[in-house]
Amino acid sequence: MAPRVLISDKLSEAAVQIFRDRGIDVDFQPDLGKDKDKLLEVIGQYDGLAIRSATKATEKVIAAATNLKVIGRAGIGVDNVDIPAASKKGIIVMNTPFGNMITTAEHAVAMMFAVARQIPEASASTHAGKWEKSRFMGVELTGKTLGVIGAGNIGSIVCARALGLKMKVVAYDPFLSEERATEIGVEKVELEDLLKRADFITLHVPFTEHTRNILSRENLGKTKKGVRIINCARGGLVDEAALADMLKSGHIAGAAFDVFAEEPAKDNPLFNLPNVVCTPHLGAATTEAQENVALQVAEQMSDYLLTGAVQNALNMPSVTAEEAKIMGPWIKLSGHLGNFIGQMTDEPITAINILFDGEASEMNLSALTSSVVAGIMKATSQDVNMVSAPVIAKERGIRISTTKQDQSGAFEGYIKVTVVTPKRERSIAGTVFSDGKPRFIQIKGINIDAEIGAHMVYTTNKDQPGIIGTLGTTLGRNGVNIANFTLGRSAATGEAIALLYIDEALPAEAIEELTGTGLFGQVKPLSFDI
Ligand SMILES: NC(=O)c1ccc[n+]([C@@H]2O[C@H](COP(=O)([O-])OP(=O)(O)OC[C@H]3O[C@@H](n4cnc5c(N)ncnc54)[C@H](O)[C@@H]3O)[C@@H](O)[C@H]2O)c1
Numbered sequence: 001m002a003p004r005v006l007i008s009d010k011l012s013e014a015a016v017q018i019f020r021d022r023g024i025d026v027d028f029q030p031d032l033g034k035d036k037d038k039l040l041e042v043i044g045q046y047d048g049l050a051i052r053s054a055t056k057a058t059e060k061v062i063a064a065a066t067n068l069k070v071i072g073r074a075g076i077g078v079d080n081v082d083i084p085a086a087s088k089k090g091i092i093v094m095n096t097p098f099g100n101m102i103t104t105a106e107h108a109v110a111m112m113f114a115v116a117r118q119i120p121e122a123s124a125s126t127h128a129g130k131w132e133k134s135r136f137m138g139v140e141l142t143g144k145t146l147g148v149i150g151a152g153n154i155g156s157i158v159c160a161r162a163l164g165l166k167m168k169v170v171a172y173d174p175f176l177s178e179e180r181a182t183e184i185g186v187e188k189v190e191l192e193d194l195l196k197r198a199d200f201i202t203l204h205v206p207f208t209e210h211t212r213n214i215l216s217r218e219n220l221g222k223t224k225k226g227v228r229i230i231n232c233a234r235g236g237l238v239d240e241a242a243l244a245d246m247l248k249s250g251h252i253a254g255a256a257f258d259v260f261a262e263e264p265a266k267d268n269p270l271f272n273l274p275n276v277v278c279t280p281h282l283g284a285a286t287t288e289a290q291e292n293v294a295l296q297v298a299e300q301m302s303d304y305l306l307t308g309a310v311q312n313a314l315n316m317p318s319v320t321a322e323e324a325k326i327m328g329p330w331i332k333l334s335g336h337l338g339n340f341i342g343q344m345t346d347e348p349i350t351a352i353n354i355l356f357d358g359e360a361s362e363m364n365l366s367a368l369t370s371s372v373v374a375g376i377m378k379a380t381s382q383d384v385n386m387v388s389a390p391v392i393a394k395e396r397g398i399r400i401s402t403t404k405q406d407q408s409g410a411f412e413g414y415i416k417v418t419v420v421t422p423k424r425e426r427s428i429a430g431t432v433f434s435d436g437k438p439r440f441i442q443i444k445g446i447n448i449d450a451e452i453g454a455h456m457v458y459t460t461n462k463d464q465p466g467i468i469g470t471l472g473t474t475l476g477r478n479g480v481n482i483a484n485f486t487l488g489r490s491a492a493t494g495e496a497i498a499l500l501y502i503d504e505a506l507p508a509e510a511i512e513e514l515t516g517t518g519l520f521g522q523v524k525p526l527s528f529d530i
């Protein structure tokens with residue numbers, strides 16, 4: 001059955017066409033996101049949810065989304081999505097980080113001009129037939145200092161435009177390197193310095209616990225008299241009440257805001273103050289940007305739902321469609337290795353160490369690691385996947401470490417997983433043969449060559465004659481057909497292991513019989529999601 005996607009915000013209809021062309025069953029209901037109850041009622045039917053900022057993908061919505069695999073944000077900000085809740089449920093959250101950045105940067109620059117020359121008020125006055133030529137005295141931008149808070153995708157475009165306008169640009173961004181600052185032609189400064197020096201301040205940071213109220217009353221008080229403030233990033237970055245007070249006192253000369261602490265903004269301290277320019281979150285509202293983000297989100301969501309390729313996800317490493325094809329068998333192998341250990345382990349796991357050798361070490365290790373961890377967790381919970389497993393592991397305090405090497409002799413590459421519990425360490429290694437089939441090649445340091453089947457049995461015993469016969473006759477007597485039988489032994493410890501791939505699950509009677517012989521240390525039935 002084709003995957004089903006709900007578009008619950010006003011996306012360009014270009015997205016609908018992409019989904020249809022890719023064979024996805026799409027429901028375009030652009031106003032549904034505003035109706036919380038309706039969204040809760042229908043969300044369970046969909047594999048994908050495509051949104052902008054009006055739909056709130058809250059914990060409650062995510063809990064009701066019993067089939068949801070991906071949330072696609074046609075835009076940048078994902079503060080309307082409960083990402084931890086989505087991750088825990090194994091739902092990928094992706095955005096389109098580049099599709100509207102130029103448009104939004106242009107809006108910030110337009111707002112800077114608007115507030116410098118009081119264009120909206122002058123326009124309203126002229127429309128009213130007043131011709132107030134002497135009322136609207138502005139300031140030039142040339143030679144003025146622009147303080148940019150956050151020099152990422154949008155901030156750095158604003159910097160480039162401002163330099164073109166012959167402004168001096170200083171940027172505060174703790175994650176901006178000196179090299180990058182030089183490359184984009186700005187002076188990297190501390191926030192205090194920016195506040196003191198800027199004639200215009202523009203914000204381009206995400207809304208996080210660190211950036212909330214970054215322009216607090218205290219920080220606004222440190223600004224240069226006559227400063228103008230532009231916010232086209234997120235509401236909540238500036239203390240609106242403090243800003244209103246300082247606009248009234250004349251310390252701050254103007255403000256241009258596209259985003260507000262509460263949206264839709266109906267009643268805001270900044271409304272109706274002179275020289276405050278407001279737009280209703282229009283930063284991304286151009287035909288070009290809306291086409292870009294709609295096309296991108298539809299392509300990304302379709303790729304994920306149809307091929308497993310992951311692009312621009314916020315809670316999962318990226319895997320291209322090409323990588324997904326090449327890595328497919330290795331991702332399967334990683335899952336099986338994890339799942340073997342998960343099924344063998346009945347104590348709390350404290351650490352997972354993964355060694356990637358040769359060919360495997362050149363792949364997307366984050367994706368392979370997530371698959372190992374998901375495989376381990378799947379042994380105890382069916383609902384876990386590559387998105388949720390690392391989150392659950394972190395919650396349980398499991399340390400995950402990875403190592404790369406290139407030493408394989410017999411194989412082009414392999415993966416070895418070692419799991420540590422308070423009592424012991426357990427390890428298994430596997431590879432992918434040229435036929436694309438994953439194999440187990442080592443358990444407990446003992447070499448084997450085992451095909452992986454849906455039903456298997458793992459046994460350990462003292463290396464002595466008669467074991468193969470006992471296994472064969474017991475399984476035969478219980479009507480179990482053996483598809484593949486692999487043995488391995490350690491000369492050092494005198495221990496032997498067997499891994500059997502069988503046609504159906506091992507009945508309890510067979511396990512009892514084998515255990516009753518006293519020949520086996522362990523008789524463990526296993527199952528794998530092939
Ligand atoms: N108004 C709109 O319609 C609209 C449209 C698109 C994006 N946005 C918003 O614009 C903002 C910027 O988007 P972007 O795509 O440039 O993001 P980005 O991730 O590319 O850049 C954000 C920058 O902020 C920096 N940063 C993070 N924490 C910081 C801190 N505490 N202090 C200073 N800098 C910090 C980061 O290092 C990064 O360089 C986001 O809030 C986004 O939601 C708004």
Ligand SMILES: O=C(O)[C@H](O)COP(=O)(O)O
Nearest residue numbers: 052053054075076077284
């Ligand atoms: O984060 C974004 O991409 C912008 O805030 C745009 O939001 P919108 O899609 O609701 O216009």
